[in-house]
Amino acid sequence: MIQLKNVVFSRADGAVQRRIINNVSVTIEGAQQVALVGDSGSGKTTLLNLLAGLLMPDSGEIKVNGTVISGFDDNQLALYRRKIGVIFQHYQLLEALNVADNITFQARLNGLEVSQQTLSTLAQRLGIAHKLTALPCELSGGEQQRVGIARAIINQPKVILADEPTGNLDSERSQEVLELLQSLCKEHQINLVMVTHSEKLAVQFERQLRLKNGQLHD
Numbered sequence: 001m002i003q004l005k006n007v008v009f010s011r012a013d014g015a016v017q018r019r020i021i022n023n024v025s026v027t028i029e030g031a032q033q034v035a036l037v038g039d040s041g042s043g044k045t046t047l048l049n050l051l052a053g054l055l056m057p058d059s060g061e062i063k064v065n066g067t068v069i070s071g072f073d074d075n076q077l078a079l080y081r082r083k084i085g086v087i088f089q090h091y092q093l094l095e096a097l098n099v100a101d102n103i104t105f106q107a108r109l110n111g112l113e114v115s116q117q118t119l120s121t122l123a124q125r126l127g128i129a130h131k132l133t134a135l136p137c138e139l140s141g142g143e144q145q146r147v148g149i150a151r152a153i154i155n156q157p158k159v160i161l162a163d164e165p166t167g168n169l170d171s172e173r174s175q176e177v178l179e180l181l182q183s184l185c186k187e188h189q190i191n192l193v194m195v196t197h198s199e200k201l202a203v204q205f206e207r208q209l210r211l212k213n214g215q216l217h218d
């Protein structure tokens with residue numbers, strides 16, 4: 001479950017401080033899947049970065065699964081970030097590692113045992129089982145994003161934050177990636193918050209959060 005209470009985040013805009021996130025309060029129930037939509041510059045990525053512990057609010061409270069992360073110090077934040085899943089538009093795979101190692105790297109860093117069976121079942125599900133020994137540069141965009149999804153899922157997170165994960169894919173590939181992400185999150189009871197520009201994708205979520213000038217409209 002994710003809870004935000006009166007969250008404010010400002011940035012310097014010339015000589016003045018501008019509120020990018022302006023008093024946002026929302027509760028996302030456990031395992032709920034939400035699309036975060038809004039015009040360019042409305043604050044979507046900023047809100048996602050606040051949830052990811054990459055930015056700290058000026059005021060207000062962010063609680064994830066019962067823990068207030070907005071009061072965390074740097075060490076606590078680093079630990080928190082390792083436990084959530086983050087999926088990026090530009091994949092951000094490690095170019096020197098093959099697909100299998102990209103998928104398991106973070107989970108192993110977290111001390112999780114990843115069996116060959118677990119890896120191969122997930123890779124098959126995502127249609128990348130035949131690519132496990134390939135390097136990221138040998139994959140299409142859609143395949144690279146499936147690796148990004150596998151990497152997030154295998155880490156057994158309670159929350160996945162995805163910033164335009166289909167932004168680089170054509171509409172057919174976007175739909176496939178969305179369906180995989182949604183069904184895996186459902187099976188594993190993961191809270192999914194996904195930023196998207198696509199209304200077609202957004203309406204496939206049980207809930208849409210709409211940001212306008214840093215304020216949220218359900």
Ligand SMILES: Nc1ncnc2c1ncn2[C@@H]1O[C@H](COP(=O)(O)OP(=O)(O)OP(=O)(O)O)[C@@H](O)[C@H]1O
Nearest residue numbers: 011012013020038039040041042043044045046047
């Ligand atoms: N590092 C920064 N310094 C100053 N202003 C910033 C910074 N990062 C973002 N902003 C401003 O904050 C506002 C929200 O940016 P954000 O990236 O969160 O929007 P967004 O809704 O994700 O946009 P897009 O859909 O274009 O990616 C914008 O007006 C942007 O110019």
